[in-house]
Amino acid sequence: MEDVRIGVVGLGRLGYVHAHNIARTIERATLTAVCDIDEELGKKTAGELGCKFHKEMEKLVEDSDVDAVCVVTPTAKHVEPVTAVVQSSKPLFCEKPLASTLEDSVKLADLIKKSGIPCQIGFMRRYDPPCARAKDLITAGAIGLPTYFCGFSRDPLPPPPWALNPATGGGLFIDMLIHDFDLARFLMGDDVVEVFADETNIVVDSQGIDRFADNVTVNMHFRNGALGHSHASVHAGYGYDMRTEVYGSEGNLSLGGLSKTDLTLSTKERGIARPFTYQTEGRIPHFMYRFAEAYQKEMEAFVHCLLDGRAPEVNEDDALAAYRVSLAATESAGTGKPVGIEYGEEKD
Ligand SMILES: NC(=O)c1ccc[n+]([C@@H]2O[C@H](COP(=O)([O-])OP(=O)(O)OC[C@H]3O[C@@H](n4cnc5c(N)ncnc54)[C@H](O)[C@@H]3O)[C@@H](O)[C@H]2O)c1
Numbered sequence: 001m002e003d004v005r006i007g008v009v010g011l012g013r014l015g016y017v018h019a020h021n022i023a024r025t026i027e028r029a030t031l032t033a034v035c036d037i038d039e040e041l042g043k044k045t046a047g048e049l050g051c052k053f054h055k056e057m058e059k060l061v062e063d064s065d066v067d068a069v070c071v072v073t074p075t076a077k078h079v080e081p082v083t084a085v086v087q088s089s090k091p092l093f094c095e096k097p098l099a100s101t102l103e104d105s106v107k108l109a110d111l112i113k114k115s116g117i118p119c120q121i122g123f124m125r126r127y128d129p130p131c132a133r134a135k136d137l138i139t140a141g142a143i144g145l146p147t148y149f150c151g152f153s154r155d156p157l158p159p160p161p162w163a164l165n166p167a168t169g170g171g172l173f174i175d176m177l178i179h180d181f182d183l184a185r186f187l188m189g190d191d192v193v194e195v196f197a198d199e200t201n202i203v204v205d206s207q208g209i210d211r212f213a214d215n216v217t218v219n220m221h222f223r224n225g226a227l228g229h230s231h232a233s234v235h236a237g238y239g240y241d242m243r244t245e246v247y248g249s250e251g252n253l254s255l256g257g258l259s260k261t262d263l264t265l266s267t268k269e270r271g272i273a274r275p276f277t278y279q280t281e282g283r284i285p286h287f288m289y290r291f292a293e294a295y296q297k298e299m300e301a302f303v304h305c306l307l308d309g310r311a312p313e314v315n316e317d318d319a320l321a322a323y324r325v326s327l328a329a330t331e332s333a334g335t336g337k338p339v340g341i342e343y344g345e346e347k348d
Contacts, residue, residue: 004303006093007033007066009057009081011045013160014095014122014295015072017288021296022070023049029303035060057081061088068093068306070299072122074160075175076100076168082108086115093302095122096178097326098319100168105323106344109316120302120312121319123182127297130263134246134253135187142265144250146188149220149228151180152243154236156286158204158214164234165209166330172216172232173197173333174326180230180244181325182318184220187246191321192228194221196338197329203235211334218329239283240290259283261290320344 006029008019015036023031033052036042046053054060061069061084068091071081078099085092092112098121099105112119125131138146153176163169170178185191199213206212214235220228243256251267261284266272284290298314305312321343328339 003028003030004306005030005032005065005067006070006303007031007035007054007060007063007068008070008072009035009060010071010073010077010095011036011038011041012072012074013288015070016045017292017295018070018072018093018299019045019049021299023051025296026299026303028307029299032065033060033063058084061085061090066090068302071095074162074168075170076162079104079108083111086111086117089115089117091118091302091306093120093122093299094319096182096319097170097174097323098316100170102323102327105320109320112316118305118312119316120298120305121314121316122298123179123186123314123318123322124291124294124298125179125183126186126314127301128261128291128294129297130255130261131183131187131244131294132297133263134244134255137253137265138187138189138246138248142251143246143248143253143267145226146190146246146248147226148245148247149184149188149222149226149230150243150245150247151177151183151228151230152241153177153180153230153232154241155232155234156236156238156240158234161207161209164212166211170326171211171330172199172213172234173218173329174323176232176234177216177218177230177329178322178326180232181329182314182322183244184222184228184230184325185318185321187244188222188226188228190222190224190226191343192220192325192341193223194338194340195219195325195329195332197332198336199333213333216329216333218332220325240286242284242287242290 204214
């Protein structure tokens with residue numbers, strides 16, 4: 001089969017990373033076109049990466065040199081490109097979250113499912129090597145039954161203002177913790193059915209944004225009775241601080257550190273062991289650096305699914321499920337009460 005020719009819509013912080021990876025590092029993939037409403041940025045990127053530039057998203061989607069489309073516009077601008085890709089019947093890679101409201105997310109997930117197009121969602125943490133290894137260890141029974149999930153997601157800097165605005169990007173529960181909620185589902189192998197969350201703004205200027213939060217916490221209850229907790233913040237000036245633990249009936253997996261990315265497996269038999277180290281550099285400056293390999297691996301996985309005719313491993317149902325947890329956490333922090341989560345068709 002021919003290599004997969006991909007077009008990227010949106011060339012900001014992450015769109016450039018995906019476009020660059022497709023053009024330079026992903027085998028069996030070619031970057032054939034890019035699109036951005038910022039014409040100067042689009043032309044510059046197209047020139048640098050050696051592909052066509054389309055000012056209008058529809059032209060990129062229709063382009064006969066584009067086999068699959070990667071949507072990396074701001075979250076509130078996903079509906080139009082995703083709908084156009086579905087109508088074109090081309091495979092879709094869409095950044096998280098699928099959309100910026102539940103109504104739009106359900107509509108898009110439904111459209112994608114009915115069309116039958118392959119769709120992968122940008123939950124790259126599943127492809128982070130220590131995380132993928134942790135999942136394999138959990139599946140192999142290394143820590144017995146997972147009973148508790150714990151995640152810290154601390155960014156050294158706030159993301160663009162649209163991302164922390166609940167009206168456009170959803171704020172920390174949605175823009176940032178959606179990754180933790182997806183990881184919690186992935187590693188625990190179960191759904192979150194209730195959350196109790198809290199939020200505050202005590203360090204970073206709110207820029208007049210209603211319900212702007214710079215620190216949030218969430219307690220989670222899984223369907224099988226397991227528990228979880230996640231914390232996110234955007235003023236970790238000491239570096240990108242991303243840590244995850246899964247504690248089980250027979251041991252513990254501890255993933256991530258302040259200066260390197262370890263995966264530590266501790267069990268009664270082994271004591272505290274530290275056999276796996278994935279990065280040895282010093283301070284981790286930002287998510288682009290911490291997850292550089294994960295962004296490559298998720299795109300490789302997408303390309304391989306298309307080449308092999310397999311369905312992507314992380315799809316619109318996963319996007320919707322994690323988004324429901326994010327929305328419930330947002331509601332809980334607003335009301336000060338626990339919020340239960342009802343799943344829709346994605347859980348059939
Ligand atoms: N998976 C991750 O780790 C991760 C990290 C960052 C962002 N994201 C997601 O990626 C998406 C983009 O985030 P970002 O931080 O790169 O945003 P950004 O604001 O840095 O860049 C967005 C780009 O899209 C362009 N754009 C806006 N509207 C457009 C349109 N209608 N058509 C074409 N281009 C358009 C803008 O000009 C800009 O260049 C969001 O959904 C976000 O949640 C995911």
